[in-house]
Amino acid sequence: MRTHSLRTVGSVLAGFALVLAGVSAPAAAADPVNSWPQYGQNALHTGTNPGEHAFNTGNIANVKVVSRAHFGDNTTNHGGPVISDGKMYVTNFDGDLSVFATAGCGADPCEPLWRAHIDDGTIDSTPAVAGGLVFVASTNIHQLFAFPAGGCGAALCKPVWTGRMLDGATGSVTIAGGIAYVGDFTGHLYAFRAAGCGKATCSPLWIGAGLTNESLGTPAVGNGFVYVTSFQSTPDLFTGRVLAFSIAGCGASTATCKPSWTADIGGPGQAVAVAGNTVFTGSSTLFGDGVNTEFHLMAFAGGGCGHAVCKPIRTYFTGGFGVEGGLAIAGNVLLASDNDTIDPRFIGGVFAYSVNGCGKAQCRPNWMGLSFATAPASPPVVVDDVVLLGKGPASGFPVDSGFFTYNLRGCGATVCEPISLVQLGEQEGYLGSPLAVADHKIFMESNDNSDGHSYVYTAALT
Secondary structure, eight states, X not given: OEEEEOOOOOOOOOOOOOOOTTSOOOOOOOXXXXXXXXXXXXXXXXXXXXXXXXXXXXXXXXXXXXXXXXXXXXXXXXXXXXXXXTEEEEEOTTSEXXXXXXXXXXXXXXXOSEEEEOTTOOOOSOOEEXXXXXXXXXXXXXXXXXXXXXXXXXXXXXXSEEEEOSSOBOSOOEEETTEEEEEBTTSEEEEEETTOOSSSEEOOSEEEEOOTTEEEOOOEEETTEEEEEEEEEETTEXXXXXXXXXXXXXXXXXXXXXXXXXXXXXXXXXXXXXXXXXXXXXXXXOEESSOOOSOOEEEEETTOOSSSBOOOSEEEOOOTTBOSSOEEEETTEEXXXXXXXXXXXXXXXXEEEETTOOSSSEEOOSEEEEESSOOOBOOOEEETTEEEEEESSOSSSTTOEEEEEEETTOOSSSEEOOSEXXXXXXXXXXXXXXXXXXXXXXXXXXXXXXXXXXXXXXXXXX
């Protein structure tokens, strides 16, 4: 394991002072909690941690892998780790939830503090932590599982409650306003009370209904709506939509609700994120009897358009491959992981755009962060002025994995080199699972093919 320093950029320190003569300054707001409790860090899926300030462009090249957490054997999935209250939670495809201390264990590798297991189940998503519970959903067992986040005093814990679903889950659980949202393979979006219902098995508060031939991704919540993208399949076409449901449901307990509005997103849904009153969607290549475009990143009015079916207010160039892993939003910068390119001499890693657009219906990237291989990629992550992007293969070495780092402000040119590549290992298997950044550490899941173990690698300043 080693760190490749490609470029060092001086750090920029900024500060301000508030002085109001004769007027008392307002009480300082509480510092944000340094955690990464769910996919995208929050229900908007911005991919930023406002409580983490350990990393910047001046020191990120000094980050190295410092420990590993062993959570299974040859069982990595598309989910990533989450961090809450000094604990790291991660799932695997064998149906396990494993929990570790983010501070490490003094050994290499670390073994779980405790685990939970879904009998005969598989998990292919990121857990979510809220209200003293950790939530996971299975791809083949039709239930939402809520386990005690603090453990149960034993090595293997059982769920506090489970939620009834009609099909297996196809995305991660999102928590917002005390409600747990999750989608399934046949177009259902479920809203459960996160605290449970006082019984061992709970029914959803309401169910949103898409089409039976579309599987739903990980929901985002904002503007009074739950937004979710879909992978819609027919014998002749693979494409996708965004569906927006009112967070209030549709008025009756356990009712089945239609979306408030929908929109075509030009390909199978990959991601959704919210900034203010705008919702952004990312899709991948459209297959079949349709026209694939080079604009797979779209912006919609968060409240809809007054019609059942809406058009985007603008689109962003992604190339024909579309969005590979996901989106992030940091201030006025919109980021998308992308294997395409705006320069045929280079392979793309991350594209950066203006959140507010470019004054035109179609916008080009402000800059592209290059990478060295067309490969599965994570959603981008932003910490202060640094962008992180997991990839595997990463360096062009056939089977390595690791994460690239970039300057959020770009480099003054259209194509920007990474600041560094932190390589996890040279014999790795990586599926594009999300990264997490909290507790002054960076967490990335990958499979070490040399020993067959699935690890969460922890990187930190050294």
